[in-house]
Amino acid sequence: MKLCTVLGSTVSTIKHPCYGGRKLLVVQPLSLAMEPEGPSFLATDAVGAGAGETVLVCEEGRSAMLVFERPDRTPLRSAVVAIVDHVDLDTGRGPVRHAFSGAPARPKPGRRGG
Numbered sequence: 001m002k003l004c005t006v007l008g009s010t011v012s013t014i015k016h017p018c019y020g021g022r023k024l025l026v027v028q029p030l031s032l033a034m035e036p037e038g039p040s041f042l043a044t045d046a047v048g049a050g051a052g053e054t055v056l057v058c059e060e061g062r063s064a065m066l067v068f069e070r071p072d073r074t075p076l077r078s079a080v081v082a083i084v085d086h087v088d089l090d091t092g093r094g095p096v097r098h099a100f101s102g103a104p105a106r107p108k109p110g111r112r113g114g
Contacts (some may be wrong), residue, residue: 002057003030003084006049007040016075019048026081027057032089034098043078054100056082 004027011111023045032039035056043057059078086099 001081002059003032003087004028004043004055004057004080005030005036006051006053006058006080008051009045016052016061018046018075027055027078027080029057030054032087034087041078043080045080046085047080049080049083054084054087055080056084 007026007028010024010026012019024042025045026040027043028036028040029038043059049055057078058081082102084100086097089096096107
C-alpha cells in the first residue's frame with residue numbers, strides 16, 4: 001500500500017464497462033515526511049475520496065481487484081481503499097502526528113467503507 005494525496009479526477013466517455021459509475025483519481029505518492037515522492041498515477045476510487053484528501057492506495061493488482069464486487073472481471077491495478085485522518089510516526093526523536101483534518105472524519109453522503 002502507498003500513502004498518497006488525491007490531485008484530482010479524470011473524465012472518460014469511453015471506458016471498460018467495469019469502470020461505469022466509478023471515479024478514476026489522479027494520486028501522488030507521499031514520503032513519510034508527507035512530501036511528494038515519485039510520479040503520480042491513476043487509481044480507481046472505492047471510498048468516495050476527493051481532491052486534496054490523503055488516502056491509502058492498494059497497488060497490488062489482484063488485491064486491488066478484490067475491493068470491487070466482481071474481482072474476476074475488474075481490470076485494474078490500483079484502488080483507493082481508505083481516506084486517512086492522521087498518521088502517527090515514531091521517528092526516534094519523539095512521536096510525530098500528521099493530521100489531515102481538524103475533526104474526526106465523517107463519511108460524506110454516498111461513501112462506502114468505514
